[in-house]
Amino acid sequence: MKFVIVGGDAAGMSAASRAKRNQPDLEVTVLEQSGDVSYSACGMPYNIADPARDMEDLVVRRAEVFRTKQGLDLRTGHRALAIDRTARTVSGEQEDGRPFTIPYDALLIATGASAVIPDRPGFTLPGVVALKSLEDGRRIKERLAARKVARAVILGMGYIALEMCEALCARNIAVEMVKPRPRFLPWMHPDLAAKVKQEVESRGVGVHAGHEVERIEGQEDTLRVHCGDLTVEGQIVLVAVGVKPSNALAKGAGLELGPCESISVDRTLRTSDPRIYAAGDCADAYHVVTGAKTWVPLALRANRAGWAVADNVTGRKTELEGVAGTSVFKVFDMEVARTGLNASEAKAEGFDPVETVIEARSRAHAHPGASPLLVQMVGDRQSGRLLGAQMVGKEGVVHRVYALAVALHQKMTVEAFSQCDLAYAPPFGPVWDPMLTAANQLVKLL
């Protein structure tokens, strides 16, 4: 039995390793277009922040190790271009231009996502970079090392943009951030978004929301970003306006697509062709709150889905429940977390949302070092169900939101959540945890 995997990142390598562990005589072939497999993509901003750290530290396991220790047929520099579903083959091109065609019994598409690059003048200039692959990371780090970079422009204000803003500031680079839509973190409640914006601006970062980039012009080492009434410049321009699923292979094979043109999969990670699986940032998922399909390209889901594919391919039937839409990041000293739906998403999904925002302290009354902690919570007036939550603060935000994610998986009511025994000690929060305070408040409004 031949199991072929296209893409050697989180989902692909998780699937490959586990399939081989489950069934050592399985022939597992991984086709990866780049030379890199199994690295911590999310760690790149933190590595870039520190000139002394080697980018190669982010490699979790080298291709050689997969080949020799795990017995995987791992082919780097192999770009898959087409699937023949009748012949059950994948064909493509090697780095040196030679074609290849290999047969499969089961196929996994784990092609990930790619950075959205606007089709405007100047986006292909040297120094205009994205941060998606390890190769992107190396390119950025080399540019920062090779010349004097005093100023940087970041296009976009999502989590990668904000993490990179922190990283560049750590290297004493002045940062200007630009994005077309007027709201900063538009998915977040305005009170919480304002706290994050304040944190970013307090570090001297220029936050320019509501400016559409028209073109980028290069002049010696400096790049000028023109947005009508605003022009900002720097020696590097990071494009972080979003990602899109790398779906070309699936589209070419006529597989069904889901939200944002991600590859549609069922709970066993099968696509519309039962011999073809998809996992990771290229595939969709069920949302545990709505029950509907969603596209959330995040690392944990990719790893989990990779494992589930391996189990299904090796005869251990596995179904994945879905995602709660939990995501977390840090920018400077601010932790940001969300899970589930915000009020407008809830409304769009047919719920009757009621929302509250509370401000609490991160530590107990009279305990030194406390800072404000904001909790937003959304419930459904009809059913009393918890639908989502957001949190912002300098400590204790990210790990707290996990409790709310579990509650969403369990379809708990706000009232049931408010009864949970979350314990208390003065260094870690008030007697009533801020999440319970928000839940108590929301119960009254529902």
Place this chain on the structure above:
Amino acid sequence: MKFVIVGGDAAGMSAASRAKRNQPDLEVTVLEQSGDVSYSACGMPYNIADPARDMEDLVVRRAEVFRTKQGLDLRTGHRALAIDRTARTVSGEQEDGRPFTIPYDALLIATGASAVIPDRPGFTLPGVVALKSLEDGRRIKERLAARKVARAVILGMGYIALEMCEALCARNIAVEMVKPRPRFLPWMHPDLAAKVKQEVESRGVGVHAGHEVERIEGQEDTLRVHCGDLTVEGQIVLVAVGVKPSNALAKGAGLELGPCESISVDRTLRTSDPRIYAAGDCADAYHVVTGAKTWVPLALRANRAGWAVADNVTGRKTELEGVAGTSVFKVFDMEVARTGLNASEAKAEGFDPVETVIEARSRAHAHPGASPLLVQMVGDRQSGRLLGAQMVGKEGVVHRVYALAVALHQKMTVEAFSQCDLAYAPPFGPVWDPMLTAANQLVKLL
């Protein structure tokens, strides 16, 4: 309608304030034997740690404020001694010796818990102290201010003992800890307990487990604690060997008692006499894992139970689900958390427990500043249910355990928990959160 409350701490004052808010014309009388109401008892070790901080900072709301702003009949210096259930009166003695008798329609016993003081020679010597009331805290702080305290002995190694150990060390006092049973944190898995012990010993604290105190002798300013083969000495001896429910009033009135002789209450917080409620550290609770009664004297439960009593007294029928046995503390740089049952408790309750311990890192691969994080998890072989968990590490422990507490409230299986979407960012943990790694591991063993 007259609502009388005995005890003006967490449960009592929560009940009093909320009852008055729910129903402003209700006559609410609180009888408190001391002069202190509404203070952060759990904050005392952190206050004692800093000579510059005023103990009175811990008072959340003064008695005067309750009287004038909230219209409560708050009587400090009133010690309740007996309940006449037929006449529906509480009688007792004021500070100056004058007796009092007051009638009630509904009564709440919120007398809390008191420190266990062994009945051995020397435990009443000056300088042998407990830490339960604010008055205890003041006494300790005054002793530390009034004389040179170079050495301290702490009897017991529970969370109050450990928090006080940290506090005294912060004041450059050498600490020796002594307890009779040989195991350090006996409820904890030995691998996790060893990490905590190591942290305490690394600060130069003497940890003497397995030594029964025979007597304490005083000689000028120094107290000698004799334990057979071991003698330790200091200018202060803290007795922190445990607490017991203050049940004299309830016992005298013939009310039913529960575990550890705490006052037995139903889910509406009613005792065996339907006009008498009990809440806080003197009362028992249902355990959400076992469904059986338990005694967990902790602050959140006390506050929550106080509110529930107020709601029931004012006609808003409220039932409390119970406790998960979640408790957390910090000692030096180590966070410690538990929820639910450990393996031996699970066995005693009739489960078929399977246990795992995993070690993970507190931050992602190659992220700077990571430290080890240990997770213990127990599941039931029969049902697959999660029964409990423990965690130890330098960061991200306490707030993480909340997710497991929610899972226990929901009677989730380990497998269902392992599917939860807990998100990931490099500063906060590995891609697979340590709790998920433990759950994945435990699923294989079940």
